[in-house]
Amino acid sequence: MADPQDVKDAEPAPAPTERRPLPGAEPAALTTGRVRDARVRPAPKVPSWVLKIIMAVTGTVFALFVLVHMIGNLKIFMDPEHLNTYAYWLRTAFEPLLPYEGLLWIMRIVLLVCLVAHIAAAVMISSRARASRGTHKRRGMTNLRSFAARNMLVTGTVLLAFIIFHLLDLTLGKAVAPSGYQHIENGQAYAYENVVASFSRWPVAAFYMFALLVLFVHLAHGLWTVVQDLGATGRRTRAVGLFLAGAIPLAILLGNILIPIAVLTGVVK
Amino acid sequence: MRLTLEVWRQTDPADAGRFETHVVDDATPEMSVVELLDRLNESLVEDGREPFAFESDCREGICGACGVTVDDRPHGPQPNTPSCHQRLSSWTDGQTVRIEPLRSGAYPVVRDLVVDRSALDRIVQAGGHVAIQAGTAPDADTTPVDHALAEMALDFAACIGCGACVAACPNGAAHLFVGSKLTHLASLPGGREERGKRARAMIAEMEQDFGPCSSFGECADVCPAGIPLAAIAAVNRERMRVVLRGKND
Ligand code: HEM
Numbered sequence: 214m215a216d217p218q219d220v221k222d223a224e225p226a227p228a229p230t231e232r233r234p235l236p237g238a239e240p241a242a243l244t245t246g247r248v249r250d251a252r253v254r255p256a257p258k259v260p261s262w263v264l265k266i267i268m269a270v271t272g273t274v275f276a277l278f279v280l281v282h283m284i285g286n287l288k289i290f291m292d293p294e295h296l297n298t299y300a301y302w303l304r305t306a307f308e309p310l311l312p313y314e315g316l317l318w319i320m321r322i323v324l325l326v327c328l329v330a331h332i333a334a335a336v337m338i339s340s341r342a343r344a345s346r347g348t349h350k351r352r353g354m355t356n357l358r359s360f361a362a363r364n365m366l367v368t369g370t371v372l373l374a375f376i377i378f379h380l381l382d383l384t385l386g387k388a389v390a391p392s393g394y395q396h397i398e399n400g401q402a403y404a405y406e407n408v409v410a411s412f413s414r415w416p417v418a419a420f421y422m423f424a425l426l427v428l429f430v431h432l433a434h435g436l437w438t439v440v441q442d443l444g445a446t447g448r449r450t451r452a453v454g455l456f457l458a459g460a461i462p463l464a465i466l467l468g469n470i471l472i473p474i475a476v477l478t479g480v481v482k
Numbered sequence: 483m484r485l486t487l488e489v490w491r492q493t494d495p496a497d498a499g500r501f502e503t504h505v506v507d508d509a510t511p512e513m514s515v516v517e518l519l520d521r522l523n524e525s526l527v528e529d530g531r532e533p534f535a536f537e538s539d540c541r542e543g544i545c546g547a548c549g550v551t552v553d554d555r556p557h558g559p560q561p562n563t564p565s566c567h568q569r570l571s572s573w574t575d576g577q578t579v580r581i582e583p584l585r586s587g588a589y590p591v592v593r594d595l596v597v598d599r600s601a602l603d604r605i606v607q608a609g610g611h612v613a614i615q616a617g618t619a620p621d622a623d624t625t626p627v628d629h630a631l632a633e634m635a636l637d638f639a640a641c642i643g644c645g646a647c648v649a650a651c652p653n654g655a656a657h658l659f660v661g662s663k664l665t666h667l668a669s670l671p672g673g674r675e676e677r678g679k680r681a682r683a684m685i686a687e688m689e690q691d692f693g694p695c696s697s698f699g700e701c702a703d704v705c706p707a708g709i710p711l712a713a714i715a716a717v718n719r720e721r722m723r724v725v726l727r728g729k730n731d
């Protein structure tokens with residue numbers, strides 16, 4: 214290593230500053246200290262605070278959906294008929310008030326609208342963040358908390374891929390679905406058989422478990438962000454929010470991850 | 483102790499800028515980062531070379547003028563401590579200290595370590611003040627303000643406007659700064675009357691220069707005034723309140 218003293222001595226004295234035009238800057242910047250009055254962006258049509266509320270509401274809808282979905286999934290530990298009857302009930306619920314699959318279609322439409330809004334807002338928020346930060350990125354954040362925060366777009370994209378995979382696998386029974394996939398027939402659902410067939414393929418089970426971990430990371434930071442976005446400033450409200458931002462994702466992770474583990478170990482077959 | 487310094491050199495706003503390496507042989511642990519720069523500048527001037535431009539004023543943590551990024555962290559490694567109070571005891575003999583300006587797309591570099599923080603001033607001009615006719619000072623206790631509320635307002639009024647929260651934020655957001663102002667001005671009788679109008683104006687101005695908040699929490703770690711993280715939630719709270727209330731107060 215070179216002696217630091219050498220570095221100092223080797224440093225050439227900076228060339229005298231010549232006056233030259235300062236693109237994008239006030240000519241008097243060096244004397245007034247004001248470089249420009251131009252803003253980073255004109256007042257945005259959809260303000261960022263609105264985008265953040267959209268993210269918070271749609272993200273919370275997802276979180277509640279996944280929580281209820283997880284509780285339904287636990288029926289797999291009762292007996293096959295329990296899960297299958299539940300799966301069929303979801304399609305016939307509130308008949309004749311709602312048509313066949315009425316409840317499911319309402320949920321699908323709400324979730325799809327939320328997904329589109331969530332992703333659109335995420336993209337806009339990220340691009341504004343990048344512009345406001347400028348060319349010198351923040352460096353040196355290594356703690357665990359910032360890991361989740363920094364990777365929201367990455368974990369979100371994994372979740373999107375997972376959602377598509379999951380729909381093909383267990384809802385549509387196409388492409389990635391197990392070879393013995395059984396569609397609903399004559400009032401009989403085969404949710405139990407399909408789940409077991411799918412998770413018996415270990416790479417699929419591994420992908421599910423990975424996606425659940427990713428969901429945990431995304432939700433743990435996401436729900437904590439909801440606390441800020443919905444304006445919770447009180448000490449107690451924030452403490453409750455912080456607790457729920459840990460507890461809800463943890464419950465979703467544990468409840469769901471038991472299923473592929475149970476199938477792989479033969480507890481459920 | 484002997485420290486190697488990598489200091490940002492940028493002749494003017496249009497210059498791309500670069501790090502220069504220098505050595506300070508006679509640094510002492512009780513010196514501050516700002517004093518380290520003083521020492522470096524003295525030796526540069528002795529050698530007939532250009533000193534580094536940087537800002538400082540009070541050197542006791544109350545004015546908010548100082549503020550440089552030290553080893554990738556605004557103000558330096560000690561949490562909640564301004565650059566003028568960051569002691570060199572955070573480093574040991576032979577280590578390297580890297581000093582660059584506070585970084586944000588909203589803070590163009592004027593020269594070397596000096597940045598233009600007028601984007602923060604514009605937010606304050608937009609509404610971070612009390613613009614009502616308050617009359618002469620009222621008699622004590624004619625307008626009761628309970629002690630806990632007054633203390634809370636003071637906690638949030640402690641912001642010294644250094645701008646480090648923005649430089650700490652990967653999104654370049656100014657929520658800690660804006661939230662601290664919105665909170666303390668909304669708490670006390672004088673400022674309360676323009677609560678809604680102020681939130682609308684300050685947040686509209688903020689959004690043109692600063693980023694959205696993603697709850698990284700980095701701001702509250704570096705803030706020399708110890709503004710609580712809850713301030714960032716006050717931005718959306720105050721903004722939603724105007725929508726629901728639809729009035730200027
Ligand atoms: C489908 C692809 C997804 C993408 C690209 C995505 C992306 C993001 C991003 C970038 C954020 C951070 C916004 C910010 O604070 O700056 C975020 C927040 C959030 N996401 Fe997602 N996400 C996706 C799916 C999901 C899913 C499936 C869930 C729930 C199960 C979810 C729940 C949340 C929550 C609760 C937040 C916090 C909202 C807020 O900012 O207040 N996201 N998402």
Ligand code: SF4
Nearest residue numbers: 641642644645647705
């Ligand atoms: S909130 Fe803290 S870090 Fe931000 S400008 Fe005020 S004193 Fe500086």
Ligand code: FES
Nearest residue numbers: 539541546548566
């Ligand atoms: S010089 Fe005044 S706060 Fe550091």
